[in-house]
Amino acid sequence: MGFSQKTLKMLWGRAAGRCSMPDCRTALVMDATETDDQALVGENCHIVAEEDAGPRGDKLFPVSSRNVYGNLILLCANHHTQIDKQADYYTREFLHKTKLEHEEWVAGSLGLDKEKQADDEYYSGLIDNWEQKAELEYWDSWSSWLVSEQPKMSEERYDELVQLARWISSRVWPARYPQIEKAFENFRLVLRDFLRTFSSKSEARMDDKVLQTRRFYKIDVWDEEQHSYLVKKYTYHNTLLADLILELTRSANFICDQVRKSLTRSYRLKEGALTIGHDPLLEHSLDEIQPKYLQIEIGQFAHPYPGLEDFITVRGSRSFHYGNGPLIDSERTKT
Template sequence: MGLKGDHEQRVQDALGYDAPAQLNEEKWARLIDDFAERIDWDRWPYLTANLMDPAGPTLRNTDRKRLADLRDWLITRVWPEGHDRLRQLLDGIRQVINDLLLILERDYEDGPIAGESVRLRRNYKDLRTWDPPEYQRLLDDYMYKMGLINDLVLELTRFSNAICDVVRQDIDGNFRFDEGALIVLNGPTMRLEMEILRPEFRPKDFPDGGHPYPGLEEFEQERFNRDVSLGERRSN
């Protein structure tokens, strides 16, 4: 029946028949069903593994288009009344998607198979003459951007887990209950091991009346206050 159909019956049981309230709840259930299909959490391990690749953050063109379409879909929604927490989180995840795509679109090269994917441009390989200080500067810049992309992937996962939590709390207690929380694989680490990360927001991450993402410029510093961060501060 889907989230919308299940939710309609619960709303009727809880509210009796309040037509405007039920209509809003039905709209929210339909929006969440649509959002979940578009973000495709079932493929989360594949999407995040490519973006967290130690050889360089990579994004398949199909995933790139899907994320861009999701961003545009979110910004054009007509939101029903109610569920303010959920609406804030959906706005936050849209901003994170936008900034992640912005970094890659601003500084990318073809991936391993031209025309199928893009990856963060390795500027340090573009030097035509050997210049150790310039090489190190470009390498440091690349490593910084790679760490920032990794931390944006973690932030995207935090928002995803928070959205699922709020849907379970406010709309459908069984929403993605069997699938569990979304995780990210990091590695191989210095010990040649794969690390399982479960990024989640803590109460202190939420500002009053808003969502946790402060925008890209502030996030470059705020990310180090999250539950986990993989990037490094920019060297002077």
């Protein structure tokens, strides 16, 4: 189990990014890419060990409380090693007292901006919730099913995405980081149009709780011209869905980029960018691609995603795409 973004923001912000030991207080960095000196990489140290057998371990201490702010202290690598090797001296009580005194020193000596710290923690909590609700950890697993000859997803996932769109709409934003807020609204707009497009032609499978695109080109009375048109329309619908799920992946990566720029520089660097299974022919052999906005696309409209009508027109210029423009007028003569 890792640390939430809110936990890290609380720990690092309140400690001012410094080692908590009073004889040290060295300024630290969160990620090894930010320095060439490993001793300056801060470590999120457990007061009660994460594992029962670890330093200051306690099998009665709740597992759910082991990776939260109250059980952590920020230290440099040297002092982390020291407290774990001498656990009998560096007791739980000693470390809690040291942490408290360090945070009091930060507030009194460094002038901690409490309002900014509160906003940073609030944003970080929202990002944690978004990560979980959007299932970033399993993004490729569920999204790749939507890039296929017959797009599909579970009813449960569809309902979760509907709730995610509503959740984003109802958030209260502090207006401290407008680019993060813009990125979330962009994601919501893409998600809304994707869900509407998917549901417009979806049906529930008979044997399980899965929604899939209805094969609406199948007709009761044979009409070659009508069938040919409906096949084109079906293909158009599926490529539009594929382009929208690519756009949703772009918009999720855009959120991550803005979080790194404004709030937490190391956000999801270890996990990397979100990818999606890409099938050039909408068949079954998938390659992983990383959809991201180009710089020109970010500033082209109020949001990188211009709305469904304009997106249909411009999607062919995206770095990865399946369709190109709307269904041409001459193909709309049959319904």
